Amino acid sequence: MTDYTDKIKEIAKRVLAEGKVDMVIGFRAGTVPMMNQPHYAASAEAVEEMIWDSNCGLNLANYLTDKKGKIGIIAKGCDSRNIVTHVIENKIKRDQLYIIGVPCTGMIDHHKINAMFDKEILKVEESGDQITISGSGFSETVSKQDLLAENCAVCTHRNPVEYDELAGELVDEQADVDQYASVSKVEAMTADEKWDYFDDLLSTCIRCYACRNACPLCYCPTCFVDESRPQWVGKSQDPTDVRTFHLLRAYHCAGRCTDCGACERVCPMGIKIREFTKKLNKDCKELYGWEAGLSLDQRPPLDTFKADDPEEFIK
Amino acid sequence: MKLIKVDKKSLDQGIEKAKSAYRVFGPVKEKSDHDFKLLDKEQLPDLDFQNTRLSPKSVIYPQSQIMFQYSLDESKEDCRIMKEVENVTSPMAVIGVRPCDALSFPIVRRNFDTPEYQDTYWVKAYEATTFVGLACNSACGTCFCTSAGTGPFGEEGLDVLLIAEGNDFYVKPLTEKGESFVQAAGWAGEVESAAASKIEEMKTAAEASITATVDTDKLRDKTTLDLYDAPFWEEEAFSCINCGTCTYVCPTCWCFDVQDETCGKSGIRMRNWDSCMFPLFTHHASGHNPRDVKYQRVRQRFMHKLKYYVDKYDNGIQCVGCGRCIRLCPVNIDIRRICNKMNSFDAESCVCEATSS
Numbered sequence: 001m002t003d004y005t006d007k008i009k010e011i012a013k014r015v016l017a018e019g020k021v022d023m024v025i026g027f028r029a030g031t032v033p034m035m036n037q038p039h040y041a042a043s044a045e046a047v048e049e050m051i052w053d054s055n056c057g058l059n060l061a062n063y064l065t066d067k068k069g070k071i072g073i074i075a076k077g078c079d080s081r082n083i084v085t086h087v088i089e090n091k092i093k094r095d096q097l098y099i100i101g102v103p104c105t106g107m108i109d110h111h112k113i114n115a116m117f118d119k120e121i122l123k124v125e126e127s128g129d130q131i132t133i134s135g136s137g138f139s140e141t142v143s144k145q146d147l148l149a150e151n152c153a154v155c156t157h158r159n160p161v162e163y164d165e166l167a168g169e170l171v172d173e174q175a176d177v178d179q180y181a182s183v184s185k186v187e188a189m190t191a192d193e194k195w196d197y198f199d200d201l202l203s204t205c206i207r208c209y210a211c212r213n214a215c216p217l218c219y220c221p222t223c224f225v226d227e228s229r230p231q232w233v234g235k236s237q238d239p240t241d242v243r244t245f246h247l248l249r250a251y252h253c254a255g256r257c258t259d260c261g262a263c264e265r266v267c268p269m270g271i272k273i274r275e276f277t278k279k280l281n282k283d284c285k286e287l288y289g290w291e292a293g294l295s296l297d298q299r300p301p302l303d304t305f306k307a308d309d310p311e312e313f314i315k
Numbered sequence: 316m317k318l319i320k321v322d323k324k325s326l327d328q329g330i331e332k333a334k335s336a337y338r339v340f341g342p343v344k345e346k347s348d349h350d351f352k353l354l355d356k357e358q359l360p361d362l363d364f365q366n367t368r369l370s371p372k373s374v375i376y377p378q379s380q381i382m383f384q385y386s387l388d389e390s391k392e393d394c395r396i397m398k399e400v401e402n403v404t405s406p407m408a409v410i411g412v413r414p415c416d417a418l419s420f421p422i423v424r425r426n427f428d429t430p431e432y433q434d435t436y437w438v439k440a441y442e443a444t445t446f447v448g449l450a451c452n453s454a455c456g457t458c459f460c461t462s463a464g465t466g467p468f469g470e471e472g473l474d475v476l477l478i479a480e481g482n483d484f485y486v487k488p489l490t491e492k493g494e495s496f497v498q499a500a501g502w503a504g505e506v507e508s509a510a511a512s513k514i515e516e517m518k519t520a521a522e523a524s525i526t527a528t529v530d531t532d533k534l535r536d537k538t539t540l541d542l543y544d545a546p547f548w549e550e551e552a553f554s555c556i557n558c559g560t561c562t563y564v565c566p567t568c569w570c571f572d573v574q575d576e577t578c579g580k581s582g583i584r585m586r587n588w589d590s591c592m593f594p595l596f597t598h599h600a601s602g603h604n605p606r607d608v609k610y611q612r613v614r615q616r617f618m619h620k621l622k623y624y625v626d627k628y629d630n631g632i633q634c635v636g637c638g639r640c641i642r643l644c645p646v647n648i649d650i651r652r653i654c655n656k657m658n659s660f661d662a663e664s665c666v667c668e669a670t671s672s
């Protein structure tokens with residue numbers, strides 16, 4: 001995917017020069033391995049900093065919320081689905097945007113890769129589908145497929161669903177992946193086991209809210225955890241309050257989550273946040289045949305009513 | 316004070332022995348990373364780590380801490396009277412504090428322990444604690460402690476410094492508190508005659524392993540408003556998602572928020588770590604927010620650490636160079652980059668957009 005960089009720069013410079021957009025939102029190289037930085041370019045000079053590789057896992061749609069003016073944005077499959085979600089939720093207008101689509105072959109998982117090595121990783125290089133990870137006294141080359149973030153490994157929408165121009169050829173979508181394998185494991189647990197499972201997941205949460213703030217869906221002007229009149233949730237490390245935050249946030253994302261994995265990617269404690277949203281994604285698919293952000297013309301299942309909506313779960 | 320050398324087994328036995336007199340904290344690997352925990356009986360610190368994910372500040376300053384309790388029962392005489400909760404002051408010891416983190420305690424003390432005000436919770440816990448450091452033989456790529464007033468063998472803020480050498484440890488008591496801990500641990504063992512020069516060599520090698528630096532020499536002479544109005548803040552803050560990661564993992568971030576929680580007829584007043592990255596941090600009751608947009612909040616964090624603190628205390632920057640915020644920031648905001656930008660900023664030569672057009 002590294003060869004997209006030149007094409008992205010070419011398009012970005014062109015649309016800026018033509019006055020189609022005021023800025024282009026993309027990534028620039030980060031200062032530590034596996035960490036690129038969301039960045040905007042409003043000039044050809046700033047475009048030169050732009051980069052594309054397998055460390056562009058953050059969801060850039062998050063940077064569109066309430067933006068004015070004309071904006072160019074680099075969008076892989078999941079970003080484009082969140083852009084669609086922004087448009088249908090009236091957060092931004094489609095004609096404000098120039099979407100530079102990036103067919104994606106998945107992003108690598110820095111949590112997983114850091115855990116693979118006892119020593120500090122000082123360099124991660126990408127060449128085709130091979131990733132070379134090195135540090136003081138070690139160097140290992142691994143197939144990118146084995147290093148993919150879990151959401152990327154089961155992604156079935158790698159190509160952007162909405163774009164004005166592509167930065168590369170469309171890629172084959174993954175078939176034969178079980179998107180919900182992790183959910184099935186949890187579904188098979190007893191109630192007590194589920195409780196323990198989720199309790200353990202949250203045991204290290206420090207309530208920094210990185211998961212919420214990296215999520216393009218979490219754009220409420222005042223999040224329920226920040227309300228003070230009434231105050232719905234306590235602010236301490238009390239496990240009840242920590243659970244309340246995560247569970248309510250997950251439900252706010254029901255029918256809207258694209259499984260972009262930004263929440264999990266940004267968690268400083270490495271918590272598997274997607275475990276909270278995946279079941280809701282699965283339910284939406286099974287009950288309503290719905291996957292979020294695939295079309296500008298369809299309303300999400302939880303803000304529409306149809307006479308034949310399933311109701312077996314109402315007891 | 317006398318330099319001692321012990322092997323790993325004696326070190327561990329000493330830590331176990333010291334538990335009869337101290338509550339002992341140390342790095343423990345849970346899930347994928349090390350963090351400081353209160354060690355149970357028979358539980359030993361895992362000293363095979365570069366640095367912990369979270370700093371040891373929580374040992375002295377827990378993320379959530381109950382300060383007062385009260386009753387709302389009108390039939391009781393003490394209804395609505397805030398009563399200070401018992402503030403535990405039994406001796407504590409933290410093993411394995413890296414020198415960068417050790418320096419954070421004297422820095423934070425400038426805020427919590429002043430001639431005018433003493434934060435009783437922080438001060439009592441701090442005074443009850445013995446800090447047993449562990450020198451760094453090799454640095455992380457994100458460490459810049461030598462630019463931040465300390466170094467891999469730095470001693471400021473420590474009572475004892477441990478230096479790992481193969482399977483042995485040099486034990487260097489630095490204060491009376493440290494001497495007492497060494498006695499409680501029963502650590503004793505002669506060092507070879509060349510020990511001092513050996514340690515000096517190790518220190519030089521460790522310092523040479525630090526590849527990251529920042530420049531801070533010009534920060535104090537800058538005009539505050541020039542830096543405040545510098546044109547780079549919006550661009551540098553663009554990627555920020557306003558989470559609390561940088562502040563919560565930082566050993567020197569000290570801000571907290573006070574909350575009351577009631578349940579039935581009793582209640583508690585507590586404090587919780589707060590973050591200047593959160594919009595709520597400065598949200599006034601009137602609805603006005605003086606730091607309404609994110610670049611103002613990002614600017615505040617760096618101006619506080621690298622300018623306001625520098626000016627107020629004349630004691631360097633409010634940063635120890637541990638690099639946690641660099642490693643853990645989800646969107647790669649790098650304090651080294653910002654610090655160098657601030658240090659080299661020249662308001663005179665800056666052509667702002669407003670004046671150039």
